[in-house]
Amino acid sequence: xxxxxxxxxxxxxxxxxxxxxxxxxxxxxxxxxxxxxxxxxxxxxxxxxxxxxxxxxxxxxxxxxxxxxxxxxxxxxxxxxxxxxxxxxxxxxxxxxxxxxxxxxxxxxxxxxxxxxxxxxxxxxxxxxxxxxxxxxxxxxxxxxxxxxxxxxxxxxxxxxxxxxxxxxxxxxxxxxxxxxxxxxxxxxxxxxxxxxxxxxxxxxxxxxxxxxxxxxxxxxxxxxxxxxxxxxxxxxxxxxxxxxxxxxxxxxxxxxxxxxxxxxxxxxxxxxxxxxxxxxxxxxxxxxxxxxxxxxxxxxxxxxxxxxxxxxxxxxxxxxxxxxxxxxxxxxxxxxxxxxxxxxxxxxxxxxxxxxxxxxxxxxxxxxxxxxxxxxxxxxxxxxxxxxxxxxxxxxxxxxxxxxxxxxxxxxxxxxxxxxxxxxxxxxxxxxxxxxxxxxxxxxxxxxxxxxxxxxxxxxxxxxxxxxxxxxxxxxxxxxxxxxxxxxxxxxxxxxxxxxxxxxxxxxxxxxxxxxxxxxxxxxxxxxxxxxxxxxxxxxxxxxxxxxxxxxxxxxxxxxxxxxxxxxxxx
Numbered sequence: 001x002x003x004x005x006x007x008x009x010x011x012x013x014x015x016x017x018x019x020x021x022x023x024x025x026x027x028x029x030x031x032x033x034x035x036x037x038x039x040x041x042x043x044x045x046x047x048x049x050x051x052x053x054x055x056x057x058x059x060x061x062x063x064x065x066x067x068x069x070x071x072x073x074x075x076x077x078x079x080x081x082x083x084x085x086x087x088x089x090x091x092x093x094x095x096x097x098x099x100x101x102x103x104x105x106x107x108x109x110x111x112x113x114x115x116x117x118x119x120x121x122x123x124x125x126x127x128x129x130x131x132x133x134x135x136x137x138x139x140x141x142x143x144x145x146x147x148x149x150x151x152x153x154x155x156x157x158x159x160x161x162x163x164x165x166x167x168x169x170x171x172x173x174x175x176x177x178x179x180x181x182x183x184x185x186x187x188x189x190x191x192x193x194x195x196x197x198x199x200x201x202x203x204x205x206x207x208x209x210x211x212x213x214x215x216x217x218x219x220x221x222x223x224x225x226x227x228x229x230x231x232x233x234x235x236x237x238x239x240x241x242x243x244x245x246x247x248x249x250x251x252x253x254x255x256x257x258x259x260x261x262x263x264x265x266x267x268x269x270x271x272x273x274x275x276x277x278x279x280x281x282x283x284x285x286x287x288x289x290x291x292x293x294x295x296x297x298x299x300x301x302x303x304x305x306x307x308x309x310x311x312x313x314x315x316x317x318x319x320x321x322x323x324x325x326x327x328x329x330x331x332x333x334x335x336x337x338x339x340x341x342x343x344x345x346x347x348x349x350x351x352x353x354x355x356x357x358x359x360x361x362x363x364x365x366x367x368x369x370x371x372x373x374x375x376x377x378x379x380x381x382x383x384x385x386x387x388x389x390x391x392x393x394x395x396x397x398x399x400x401x402x403x404x405x406x407x408x409x410x411x412x413x414x415x416x417x418x419x420x421x422x423x424x425x426x427x428x429x430x431x432x433x434x435x436x437x438x439x440x441x442x443x444x445x446x447x448x449x450x451x452x453x454x455x456x457x458x459x460x461x462x463x464x465x466x467x468x469x470x471x472x473x474x475x476x477x478x479x480x481x482x483x484x485x486x487x488x489x490x491x492x493x494x495x496x497x498x499x500x501x502x503x504x505x506x507x508x509x510x511x512x513x514x515x516x517x518x519x520x521x522x523x524x525x526x527x528x529x530x531x532x533x534x535x536x537x538x539x540x541x542x543x544x545x546x547x548x549x550x551x552x553x554x555x556x557x558x559x560x561x562x563x564x565x566x567x568x569x570x571x572x
Contacts, residue, residue, distance in 0.1 A: 015050055016051065022038075023066070023115070024036035026076065030074075032093075033045040034069075036079075039063065055217055057098070059078065059080065059098075060100055063080055065079045065081065066078070066079030068117040068119050076088075077119070079112030084112065086098070086099045086101070099244045100203075108134050109127075109132060109134060111129050113129055123137065124137055125138055145245065148243050148247070148248075149197040150196055150197075150249050150253045151197065152194050153193040155181075156190070156193065177255065188228060188259050189227045192226075193222065194223070194239055196241050198243060204220070204240070208224075208237055209236040209238060211226070231260060231261045232259065233259060235258075237256075329361060335362050335394065339398075344369060344371070353542050354566075355548050357552075357566075359387070362388060363390060364382065364393060364564050365380075365390070368381060370401070370402065374449060375450075376448040377416075377445070377446075379443050379446070380567075381442075384439040384440055400420055400423045400427070401416070404416055414491075414493060416458070417460055417492040418491065420482050421483060421490050442481050443459070443462055444464055445459070446464065448572070453499045454499060455497045455503075457497070458492045458495065459475070459492075460478060460482050465507075465533065466503055468502070468503050472533070475495050478492050501572065503571065503572050504569065505571075506567065508568070509563075509565070509566045510563065512567055515563070517557050532548070536548075548567055552565065
């Protein structure tokens with residue numbers, strides 16, 4: 001956190017400060033600020049961004065407990081839990097020089113206390129640690145500029161010392177290591193022991209060329225372990241070292257060796273395996289070809305026999321299919337015969353349309369019309385199912401509606417639905433406890449009374465929409481169906497509307513609003529239908545029906561019609 005006037009500025013991961021634990025802070029003459037973290041080394045802040053320095057840059061540890069700026073040489077003393085580093089950065093904030101101080105240099109207590117480094121005017125550095133206080137006179141800090149001299153001491157196999165003479169290898173008299181080392185695939189766990197000839201604090205880095213992509217982190221460990229080295233390759237072990245003054249060894253120590261592959265991974269085994277495989281494939285192909293020729297002859301004989309049988313069966317199937325098709329087409333004629341004639345509807349309601357689009361040849365939706373004295377009955381009915389099953393239900397519904405209206409002198413819309421519900425349950429024997437039939441129908445019924453100039457409406461799950469002075473109203477239906485598992489004495493609500501000239505009324509089944517289509521393949525929806533009807537109010541009622549037909553065809557966009565579609569509209 002930085003206080004700048006009356007502002008508080010917070011720095012975090014976005015600025016490069018990836019560690020939330022800070023133990024020590026210092027600043028050099030150029031204004032650079034240094035932050036010692038708990039796990040990520042030293043962060044240097046130039047006023048805009050943080051740059052981190054850690055063990056990969058040569059620090060003894062990433063735990064930084066103390067920082068102290070030294071104006072003598074513009075360096076930073078860094079206290080860790082493994083000793084002290086002295087680091088000098090160049091103008092580009094790159095590490096120009098780094099030195100380490102541990103017990104090997106005489107430091108008593110390498111675990112430096114938090115903020116436990118103090119520098120006095122005489123150049124004495126005081127260090128507080130878990131073992132007390134130690135002082136260091138930097139005036140006698142003479143750098144060791146001699147590069148470390150490295151020597152590869154031994155190679156162990158499976159962590160065990162090996163007598164390489166017993167492996168049949170010649171041993172170099174100078175290095176004591178085997179020349180041109182080749183090992184079996186099972187001897188692939190090696191340990192390299194090495195040492196630097198110097199009394200300085202040296203750190204090592206190594207890599208196994210052929211397996212490692214980068215050098216290992218700096219470490220004071222004098223052995224390198226490699227397990228499960230992949231066979232079939234030649235590897236080179238490389239070793240470098242750096243002393244406490246940042247002086248690197250002039251040349252890396254290198255030692256090459258080969259791990260031979262097992263016999264099943266050799267070139268001659270692959271060659272033999274390929275030849276054996278090719279011979280086997282050719283033999284198998286010839287054998288299969290001969291068998292297939294025999295089987296082909298047998299199949300041809302069977303095909304001839306089956307062809308005769310299939311022709312006979314196909315002929316019978318075609319006859320049966322044609323019979324079914326003829327039956328369904330005849331059923332369509334019967335269903336069309338029971339539907340009201342267009343002339344009858346137009347005579348009673350000149351300003352009207354009926355949009356009727358069955359999904360199949362026959363339909364489960366149907367429209368019903370009856371004119372009795374000064375009463376005009378018209379309904380949009382949606383029976384259970386579609387196709388042939390729905391058509392059967394539509395004929396039952398049509399017959400029962402005619403019977404109910406004809407035997408009653410004046411019956412309102414609600415009582416018509418009540419009697420229809422009871423008659424459907426009787427016809428389908430749904431009034432018996434043992435019957436599990438759930439078939440029924442949803443419908444909207446209107447009764448126009450020319451004498452009183454009123455319209456009655458009752459609905460079984462199918463609402464009525466009407467427009468007056470271009471304002472839409474919706475009369476909700478009762479939430480119960482005709483027939484099915486509903487109770488026998490369902491009561492329906494009788495709604496009465498006093499008619500005014502120009503009122504438009506609309507009844508519809510669920511096929512229109514449930515049709516999938518459009519760019520996203522969604523349902524047309526009741527909301528969209530209401531908006532469409534609102535937009536068509538300026539047109540004559542017959543043109544509205546034509547527009548609704550064109551709109552739903554365009555909406556489908558090649559998607560199959562999922563249900564029967566029925567929309568009835570009329571204007572008084």
